[in-house]
Amino acid sequence: MTNPRATHTTLTLRDADGAPLAHRDVTVAQTRHAFGFGCTGFEFIEHATGEADRTAFADAWLGLFDTATLPFYWGRFEPERGAPDTARLRQAARWLRERGVRLKGHPLVWHTVKADWLDRVPEDEVERIVRDRVTREASDFAGLVDTWDAINEVAIMPRFDNEPDGVPGAIPALARSLGRTGIIRLAFETARAANPQATLLINDFDLSEDYERLIEDALEAGVRIDAIGLQTHMHQGYRGEEQLLGFADRFSRFGLPLHFTEISLVSGALMPPEIEDLNDFVVDQWPSTPEGEARQADEITRMYRALATHPSVEAITYWGLGDGGAWLGAPIGLLREDGSSKPAYDALCALVRGEWWHAPQTLRTDTDGRVRVEGWRGDYAVRLGDAERAFALSGAADTDIAL
Incomplete structure (x- = not known):
């Protein structure tokens, strides 16, 4: 049976001015499953x-x-x-x-x-x-x-x-x-x-x-x-x-x-x-x-x-x-x-x-500030330095985040 809980999204990370955060190491971690x-x-x-x-x-x-x-x-x-x-x-x-x-x-x-x-x-x-x-x-x-x-x-x-x-x-x-x-x-x-x-x-x-x-x-x-x-x-x-x-x-x-x-x-x-x-x-x-x-x-x-x-x-x-x-x-x-x-x-x-858990993982963004995240549907957080933002892994193809 195909796992309906697993999905992915592409995060596009930008700075406060909207410029892509290219070639940066970011940490992505799950905080809660969507499944109860x-x-x-x-x-x-x-x-x-x-x-x-x-x-x-x-x-x-x-x-x-x-x-x-x-x-x-x-x-x-x-x-x-x-x-x-x-x-x-x-x-x-x-x-x-x-x-x-x-x-x-x-x-x-x-x-x-x-x-x-x-x-x-x-x-x-x-x-x-x-x-x-x-x-x-x-x-x-x-x-x-x-x-x-x-x-x-x-x-x-x-x-x-x-x-x-x-x-x-x-x-x-x-x-x-x-x-x-x-x-x-x-x-x-x-x-x-x-x-x-x-x-x-x-x-x-x-x-x-x-x-x-x-x-x-x-x-x-x-x-x-x-x-x-x-x-x-x-x-x-x-x-x-x-x-x-x-x-x-x-x-x-x-x-x-x-x-x-x-x-x-x-x-x-x-x-x-x-x-x-x-x-x-x-x-x-x-x-x-x-x-x-x-x-x-x-x-x-x-x-x-x-x-x-x-x-x-x-x-x-x-x-x-x-x-x-x-x-x-x-x-x-x-x-x-x-x-x-x-x-x-x-x-x-x-x-x-x-x-079934996405433990903290370091990923590197590409030239457009993008990084692909895969895991079970749920709540996640992405961190760059001291900045952290929450996002949901819900099946959406792309997610824009300002850090």
């Missing part, structure tokens, strides 16, 4: 607010990833009605943005990790409260978080009744009342009204034809969806390149960017195949093993090579850098609990910040 190499940013909240020192973790994260998903699970973000955790998350968002990290919020509407107080609200008030919640978060974080999972796992939402407290959920009831297309419209149109510049995703783990029909129905109803999220947690084993690329091929028919939003690979024993709901698998310990770590490194390399070069895929988010506190207690992280790196971390670094 993402990971959860949940762990940065306490670090950014000064509640915990996670400097080593942050260095490892920033040494590999460029896009962070921040948690907006309603039950944790606003466990007490009227007291959202806005200030802490804004501080974490600013900390990450200052370091050049792109941000996504997850999720605005979801039936799980619910706000228990919402279930006690009169049914005829729920829709207004959900709209107010979406408006508040999309507005309060505009300019910091401009990408959102607008609605999460709506394929199952209207029939979801597996609440641990046995109390019927207000969100599934609302989804039944409005219908799946109706609640998708609520999430997308409310978020877009609050932040017209936002990129809004629909996101699901159900990658069956049902999800395709759901997307098709919403688009036909006039709902504007900016990108499609595909979850691929692999606690029961690697799905393989053929199946993952098959998902990408199927969902590319909508002509929308695809984000593999929640990816995980186990570096220990695999979850038994007979488990249908991954949440039902509960063990006291789930250790990482040398054999599992070798397998994880091989699988993550193959997976990223396949997905990152599919023309419809624009982002991949790995679901957790470290094992500590990982979903279901599984050893899915790229760092062990003691913070040491697993082979998968090193293997992914070798791709994202090695093979």
